[in-house]
Amino acid sequence: MSSEPVIDPKIKVLIAIGASVAAGCQPCTEFQVKAARQSGACEKGIQFAVETALAARHAATRGIDRWSERCQGARPELEADFRASKQLLAELISVAAAICVQSVPDLVLHHAEASRLGATPEMLRATVAIARSIHNAAMEQIEAVLAGENANRASTPDDGALCGPAQGCGCR
Numbered sequence: 001m002s003s004e005p006v007i008d009p010k011i012k013v014l015i016a017i018g019a020s021v022a023a024g025c026q027p028c029t030e031f032q033v034k035a036a037r038q039s040g041a042c043e044k045g046i047q048f049a050v051e052t053a054l055a056a057r058h059a060a061t062r063g064i065d066r067w068s069e070r071c072q073g074a075r076p077e078l079e080a081d082f083r084a085s086k087q088l089l090a091e092l093i094s095v096a097a098a099i100c101v102q103s104v105p106d107l108v109l110h111h112a113e114a115s116r117l118g119a120t121p122e123m124l125r126a127t128v129a130i131a132r133s134i135h136n137a138a139m140e141q142i143e144a145v146l147a148g149e150n151a152n153r154a155s156t157p158d159d160g161a162l163c164g165p166a167q168g169c170g171c172r
Contacts, residue, residue: 010039014049021053024103088117092127099131100138 007015013036020028036046069075083090091114098106114124 010036010041010045013039014041014045017046017049018053018056021050022056024057024101026105088114088119091117092119092123095124095127096131096134099128100135 005012013032017029017032017036020032033046036049091110094110095107095114098104098110111124114127119127
């Protein structure tokens with residue numbers, strides 16, 4: 001049996017930087033950049049890992065934008081007064097989104113702003129539960145792809161309320 005690592009340690013830490021950036025984890029990114037430097041990775045290699053991960057995040061954002069437009073259809077113009085009347089909703093959505101993209105700074109910001117705008121602890125707990133449910137469904141899709149299963153299989157989620165065929169969603 002060979003004692004050679006499957007992936008060179010320097011390459012491994014550059015992959016970890018990319019995963020940390022893509023996950024939106026600031027402490028992880030900071031840790032991995034330090035680890036990369038300690039492993040002898042050059043600054044260009046570190047920058048390459050960051051740029052590659054950011055490109056993946058941007059591609060995912062563009063892809064879900066196209067997908068959501070396909071699901072929604074024509075997008076109505078939202079007037080400033082409509083947006084202004086939905087500030088609390090925007091903050092609650094931003095809390096859920098921050099959880100799903102794993103952005104602690106955004107979570108802290110939007111959680112505080114939602115509270116300032118009148119969100120109750122119960123509203124915030126419900127928002128977090130929704131985000132966790134969606135995040136878990138997405139992780140199940142990832143696991144299915146990694147296992148070689150059909151990534152677009154349809155089944156109802158555990159609570160049967162957020163996604164699934166009954167709600168017209170084919171994501172599970």
